[in-house]
Amino acid sequence: MLQGTGSDVGKSLVAAGLCRLFARRGLSVRPFKPQNMSNNAAVTADGGEIGRAQALQARAAGVEPRSDMNPVLLKPQSETGAQVVVQGRVIASATARDYHALKPTLLPRVLESYGRLAAQADLMVVEGAGSAAEVNLRAADIANMGFAEAADLAVVLVADIDRGGVIASIVGTWAILPAPERARLGGYIINRFRGDPALFTPALDIIRDRTGLECLGIVPWFADAARLPAEDSASLGKGRAGGGAMKVAVPRLARIANFDDFDPLAAEPGVSLHMVEPGRPLPLDADLIVLPGSKSTIADLAFLRAQGWDIDIAAHARRGGRVLGICAGYQMLGRTVADPLGVEGPAGGVAAGLGLLAVDTVMAGDKVLRRAAGADAAGNAVEGYEMHMGRTDGPDAARPFLTLEGRPDGAVSADGRIMGCYLHGLFSSDAFRAGLLEWESGLEYEPMVDAVLDRLADHLERHLDVGALRRLSGLQP
Structure with missing residues (x-):
């Protein structure tokens, strides 16, 4: 499971690239995001709707998008309320407070969707939402550590160096998590790097000394990301x-x-x-x-x-x-x-x-x-x-x-x-x-998207410890 040190750190893109990378290696791969908030949605093969990012990840994996890939989708309608879509169908419109009260009832359906997909897959690539360290919302969480614990998943943090403060974001996330959740962390990925990675080596030592976590890759800036469908209107x-x-x-x-x-x-x-x-x-x-x-x-x-x-x-x-x-x-x-x-x-x-x-x-x-x-x-x-x-x-x-x-x-x-x-x-x-x-x-637009997904998979394969990711997933290196 990929969880972020914050929003818009590139989790969706990394997940799409990993779906294509492992699918090209002959694995049956399924993407999954327990909870998403986006007005950029796609219609699925089974007649529901999911976040656009999960539809792109399904394409990267070489499978049709299904409602189970994003069982809870929140579509904002106002500053304080959103339409709630569960397993592809609208069930309610709710304020943030109302939805927080509704979340505990949704976890069984989220796990049901996950189980159906996992039964078809060699590998599930799961994407969290927002930050792994939103501990004020932890009691009813179904998007990050709450789901990782319920499904018993290893977690890799994704951090965006381009926005600055990446050392603090990783160490701070680790520090604020309780010990059982820290134990799920299998490492971290530095995303959107520009410059000479050798200059970042001292930072890796600092993070290791404070958290014990190992870096699983430093991913350089991928300019072609702008040619792929974006999940969030912040990208407009x-x-x-x-x-x-x-x-x-x-x-x-x-x-x-x-x-x-x-x-x-x-x-x-x-x-x-x-x-x-x-x-x-x-x-x-x-x-x-x-x-x-x-x-x-x-x-x-x-x-x-x-x-x-x-x-x-x-x-x-x-x-x-x-x-x-x-x-x-x-x-x-x-x-x-x-x-x-x-x-x-x-x-x-x-x-x-x-x-x-x-x-x-x-x-x-x-x-x-x-x-x-x-x-x-x-x-x-x-x-x-x-x-x-x-x-x-x-x-x-x-x-x-x-x-x-x-x-x-x-x-x-x-x-x-x-x-x-x-x-x-x-x-x-x-x-x-x-x-x-x-x-x-x-x-030729559609072939261009597939070509970009292939280049993204190549990019991640060059810069990530793919063997370590396989081991964390329970696969043979």
């Missing part, structure tokens, strides 16, 4: 804008979701992708504005207006610019968004949309979770997944943006410049992306 903006001739602008909504939709655009050599931060206007010279998904459509509509982005979008449309909305972004482009049952907020709420598409949305019915494939109006193949509440209809829906599995999806304005659909992941389809951008770049 890192390595995104490029120098391409086509400028694509995406307003960064407060509750932005499924933002890995834009990774293929960031990878396009001819595209300059701008994730526009709150407080900044959308660029006047944007060729395309894309409204992203959101965990709370009505709340983010209000947020969008508070930034003045509605004015920017309307002006862009008046100048003949193109606008594409995905999922919640599609809903926002319509005339109204109604929430009669209180799916996202107070029951009975109705918000005015941007009015650029003649469609209306009602938040009702079961949550749609499904993979889908089809084509756009020009016949370009497209595939992805749907993950949404609400149903959208109206005159512009008579001109569907996509046809998926023989059914219409989305809408297009009469002039063809305003478009929307419910399909996430559509930019990963090379033919569709080339058609939308109106040029053929030659980028």
